[in-house]
Amino acid sequence: MNPTSLLKQAEEEQQRQQQLNLRVFLCYSTPCIAAGAEQVKTALESLIKEKQLNTELEIVATGCMGPCSRGPLLRIKPAEGEEQTYEKVTPEQAREILLHSIEQRPVETEALPADLPFFARQTRIVLSNNGEIDPEKIEHCIARGAYSALAHVLHEMSPEEVCNEIKNSGLRGRGGGGYPAGVKWNLVRKSPADRKYVVANGDEGDPGAYMDRTIMESDPHRVLEGMAIAGYAVGAEQGYIYVRGEYPLAAARLVKAIKAAERRGLLGSRVLGSNFNFRIDLRVGAGAFVCGEETALMTSIMGRRGQPVPRPPYPAQSGLWGYPTLINNVESFANVAPIMEKGADWFASFGTDKSKGTKVFALCGEVVNSGLIEVPMGISLRDIVFEIGGGLPDGGKFKAAQTGGPSGGCIPAEFLDTPVDYESLKELGSIMGSGGLIVMNETSCMPDVAKFFMEFCLDESCGKCVSCRVGTVEMYELLKRITDGSAMLTDLEILEELCELVQETSLCGLGMTAPNPVLNTLKYYRDEYLAHIENKSCPAGVCQLDQIPLMKLPEHAAERAVFKEER
Amino acid sequence: MPVITLTIDDELVSARAGQSILEACREHGIKIPTLCNLDGLSARGGCRLCLVEVAGNPRLLPACTTEALENMVVTTHNEKIDRYRRMILELTFAERNHTCAVCVSNQHCELQTLAAELGMDHVRYDYLNPELGLDTSHARYGVDHNRCVLCLRCVRVCDEVEGAHTWDVKGRGIESRVITDLNRPWGDSESCTECGKCVEVCPTGALFDKGSAVAEMKKEASFLRRILDGREKNEWRR
Numbered sequence: 006m007n008p009t010s011l012l013k014q015a016e017e018e019q020q021r022q023q024q025l026n027l028r029v030f031l032c033y034s035t036p037c038i039a040a041g042a043e044q045v046k047t048a049l050e051s052l053i054k055e056k057q058l059n060t061e062l063e064i065v066a067t068g069c070m071g072p073c074s075r076g077p078l079l080r081i082k083p084a085e086g087e088e089q090t091y092e093k094v095t096p097e098q099a100r101e102i103l104l105h106s107i108e109q110r111p112v113e114t115e116a117l118p119a120d121l122p123f124f125a126r127q128t129r130i131v132l133s134n135n136g137e138i139d140p141e142k143i144e145h146c147i148a149r150g151a152y153s154a155l156a157h158v159l160h161e162m163s164p165e166e167v168c169n170e171i172k173n174s175g176l177r178g179r180g181g182g183g184y185p186a187g188v189k190w191n192l193v194r195k196s197p198a199d200r201k202y203v204v205a206n207g208d209e210g211d212p213g214a215y216m217d218r219t220i221m222e223s224d225p226h227r228v229l230e231g232m233a234i235a236g237y238a239v240g241a242e243q244g245y246i247y248v249r250g251e252y253p254l255a256a257a258r259l260v261k262a263i264k265a266a267e268r269r270g271l272l273g274s275r276v277l278g279s280n281f282n283f284r285i286d287l288r289v290g291a292g293a294f295v296c297g298e299e300t301a302l303m304t305s306i307m308g309r310r311g312q313p314v315p316r317p318p319y320p321a322q323s324g325l326w327g328y329p330t331l332i333n334n335v336e337s338f339a340n341v342a343p344i345m346e347k348g349a350d351w352f353a354s355f356g357t358d359k360s361k362g363t364k365v366f367a368l369c370g371e372v373v374n375s376g377l378i379e380v381p382m383g384i385s386l387r388d389i390v391f392e393i394g395g396g397l398p399d400g401g402k403f404k405a406a407q408t409g410g411p412s413g414g415c416i417p418a419e420f421l422d423t424p425v426d427y428e429s430l431k432e433l434g435s436i437m438g439s440g441g442l443i444v445m446n447e448t449s450c451m452p453d454v455a456k457f458f459m460e461f462c463l464d465e466s467c468g469k470c471v472s473c474r475v476g477t478v479e480m481y482e483l484l485k486r487i488t489d490g491s492a493m494l495t496d497l498e499i500l501e502e503l504c505e506l507v508q509e510t511s512l513c514g515l516g517m518t519a520p521n522p523v524l525n526t527l528k529y530y531r532d533e534y535l536a537h538i539e540n541k542s543c544p545a546g547v548c549q550l551d552q553i554p555l556m557k558l559p560e561h562a563a564e565r566a567v568f569k570e571e572r
Numbered sequence: 573m574p575v576i577t578l579t580i581d582d583e584l585v586s587a588r589a590g591q592s593i594l595e596a597c598r599e600h601g602i603k604i605p606t607l608c609n610l611d612g613l614s615a616r617g618g619c620r621l622c623l624v625e626v627a628g629n630p631r632l633l634p635a636c637t638t639e640a641l642e643n644m645v646v647t648t649h650n651e652k653i654d655r656y657r658r659m660i661l662e663l664t665f666a667e668r669n670h671t672c673a674v675c676v677s678n679q680h681c682e683l684q685t686l687a688a689e690l691g692m693d694h695v696r697y698d699y700l701n702p703e704l705g706l707d708t709s710h711a712r713y714g715v716d717h718n719r720c721v722l723c724l725r726c727v728r729v730c731d732e733v734e735g736a737h738t739w740d741v742k743g744r745g746i747e748s749r750v751i752t753d754l755n756r757p758w759g760d761s762e763s764c765t766e767c768g769k770c771v772e773v774c775p776t777g778a779l780f781d782k783g784s785a786v787a788e789m790k791k792e793a794s795f796l797r798r799i800l801d802g803r804e805k806n807e808w809r810r
Contacts, residue, residue: 293744310741315617315637468722468741468748469618475663478746479697499696506659509632510620 006270007278008156011147018148023084026061027106030080030136033066034222035215035254036376037076041095042066045077048096052103062107065145068223070136072123073376080136081106089116122392123374128355130363131339132379135223140258143265146226152271154345155230158237159279162345167238168194171341173349175361180206180297180334181409181438182514183360183427189331192321193239196329201241203232204325204332206302207248207255210294211410212461214441216365217335219377221248221255224339225262229285231338233272234345236283239331244285245306246335250292259287294465298513299332301467312467313513334439336365356382360426364437370407370444371397380425387421390444401446405529409438411458411465412518414525415451434525436518450547451530452537455523456484462519473516476507480523490550492538501527578644587640594622594635597648604648605657605686607664608723609636610773612796613732619723620660621686624648632656654690661692666699667746669718670776676789677777683721700746707752709759712782713771715750720778722748726770733796738764750778769796 006014022028029049033042049064070078075092079099082088083106091102091114098114105112129135138145146152158167172187193201205228209217221228232244248256263285266272274282288306295301296311303325305311324330340362344352353361360382366389369375373395380389386406390396397403405415414435416423423429427437445454463477483500486492504520511517527534536542541550574589580602587596592615597604607619615636623632627645632653635646647653664670664683672678687693704717727739727750738761742751752758771779773793780789802808 295744315634317638463745466745468743468745469616470620471618471660471664471667471721472620474722474745474748475667475700478700479663479666482698482700502659503697506656510623510656510660512617512620512634 008153008160011152011156011271011277014144015147015150015153018144022148025063026084028082029062029064029103030067030070030082031064032068032070032076032078032136034069034073034219036069036073037078040076040093042077044096045079045094045099048099049103052100056107058107065139066141067136067138068134068140069132069219069377071127071132071376071378072374074374075117075376078136087119091116123376123378123395126384126388126393127379128363128381129379130343130352130355131220131227131336131365132223132377133343134227135219135377138224140223140225141261143226143262143269146224150346151226151342152230152266152277154342155233155237155271156277158234158345159277159281164194164238164240167234167345170349171238171344174344174352175349175356175359176337176340176344176352177360177427178334179336179340179364179439181412181436183437186333186337189321189333190235190238192319193241193329193331196322198329200243200328201239202325202328202330203236203239203241203244204299204303204306204320204330205232205244205246205335205338206297206299206332207246207252207335208290208297208302209249209252209335209439210297210465211412211439211441212458213369213443214367214410214439216367216377216440218249218252218255219367220335220339220365221246221252222258225255225259226266227339227342228259228335229262229266229272231341232285233276233283234341235331235333235338237281239329241331242282242284244283245288245325246285247288247290247296247302247306249296250290256287256289263287293467294461295467295513295515298515300513302332303330312469313515315512336440357424357426359428364425364440366440366442368394368442368444370442371401371446372444373398382426383424385422386416386425389425389442390421394444397444397446401448403444404447404449405445405451407435407443407445407454407522408441409436409518409521410441411461412436412514412521413438413441414521415445415454415529417529434521434528436521448545448547450488450543450545451526451533452484452487453543453545453547455526456481456488458522459484459519462515466515466519470510470512470516472507472510473512473519476503476511476516477519479503480507480520484523486552486554487534487537488543488548488550489552490537490541490548491552491554493554494538497534497538576640576642578640578642578646580646581648591640592636593624593626593633593638593640593644593646596640597635597646602648604635605690606636607682607686607721607775608725610725610729610793610796612800613725613728613773616724616728619664619721621657623653623656625650625653658690658692661687661690662695662697664721665692665695666697668700668702668704668720671718674786675719675777676780676784676786677719677791678787680787680790681777682775702746704749707758708782709757710761710764710766710782711759712766713758713768714780714782715752715758716778716780717749718778719776720750721776722750723775724750725773725775726750726779729769729773729796733799734765734767734769736763736765736767739770772796 079094080090168190176186177183301313320330459481468474605621617634617637622635625647708714730739731737
């Protein structure tokens, strides 16, 4: 395929779609399938068969539309007239909606209001194709402009220009670190080597986060195109996309997408009629959270035990098999094609001074509308929770928003108006992270939340360095004592000292950030910790506190020490 | 080989390009505590005892895996680093059942010596007291997981020097254990050559000669340098 035939195919597909009377979009992502999208699809298909309508309309099983708590979602798009979205659709309702829509009678099932803040307040760049295409049909993606940015880059730009475009756009790593993508790309481009690699990190493991999964499931070609552009820019001919073992659907769709793209010459040898070759292979993880850390991920790709190695050297200097490797998050790659298509200035017009563009968040916890959202950087937390999220259910009172998963922290109510960007969140003692956002109400006990995340970290610690392997267990033990009533004030001191140690001396990001939930909740909710220890009471009413303190060393233990040097 | 100059603890020190900070320090008699590191094996950076401060870097870096660079300014000892090292040792002692009084390596143990040198005289953390067993199925050697500090010297020496790769690790985090073959008893191992290198390099009493009583197990890890140098120079006799 060359750029001209790509354009031709896009136009043909667009025409075909326009000739249909009705297009039915059914959200066919994991949450909606769990809510019964499969049954809805069967019902719709049997109706079409019954009435022999397959020439007039089509059902598109799309990726995630967003409001996952309202699934299964069904959107009807007639050739003329307004499109309508229906929530929590049952098979019977689906039949009724479709029948009435075909016959142009008013539909009895109530549609979602068109100006719902959940949709109206979002800015969709990464997720622009979500809900519009069948991710398993490359024609749909091509009709929406997939691979046109790659064609443009390959035939009209030099690798240096591509890197500079990314640099000027201000795109920062979406995996959590926020390292400027353009700087990284340039580093790899300038590293002298006969071989280079591009790696997409899709090993998303934070509890409650599913941004990367949704991107890979709903628009796999977007990620592949971003990787190919990156490969051209840095001079790599091989890419790896590393997907978490728990995401079989994402992996299956990526395999299909890679094959479809290779068959059309959009990947592989002589991509789009140029001299550029680029292959992408899929690697599936085996269930270790630490493999989201870039050095551990690379050892896992190389077939070794998934454990991090000390940096420096950074992957840009020495990565896979010792060659320079560009490693970015899936969401970062998904931003590449729009930047190339519409320009760095357009992208930089979204967001704040230092954080450009948009960010995808998985909004969950105590909110009315939980689901996947994409918002411009710098939006206030209040807008996310109360406008898009629709506030807390059952008149609940907002207590905190947890961002960044086990590496992040809780943002209390007094900071609801803080703009959401890399720097502001860091100042509050949390991090942007990969984009999980959990809303908590008054029934959440903060030491208990910290204990939950510490348990997660101790379970996921790889065991290579002592600080993380033993430190997380000891921190968990101390938190367990605080929440069961057997802690004393000295335990809090020991805990704080231990947090500092693990943060400062751990080998990789997992250990360095594992104490964050503790330190952050201690900063804002110290009174809760003290209530547990001094008053044996849990303000949120979660903890049992039925234990008594253990025996401790006497005060003069230090003076009696054997190895004391100065007397 | 190009020579570089760097500052270690306020002193100008010369080193060869490509050397690690730890190697540069050792050549100039500057002592840095280490546990997982051993001359002759690949550097690992796991025990975190050799962490040093490098000016311009916000984080402490392991001296064993960090390359010494021209004009680097390194601090190997200060109040903070020494405190961290003691705490890391405390964690190491709390992790498993290190009971010196009944240990075959008592008085010849690197962990014990480090604790004495760094002044780590009590443990403030909960002893985890895991239930761990012994594997004495091998005819000559035994492994006591209660005393293992997961330095993985055994794994590395078996793979890198002996070439047998009998040892490996199972589990992750606090559940990590060294294993022989695919977690089969050591005595049943088909890959083990019974060379005993793992026992000699083990810093604690975790690997021992069978039949040793308390404090009888003396090890000499410096044999490794002799073997490796001999291989390089084709000297096959002592």
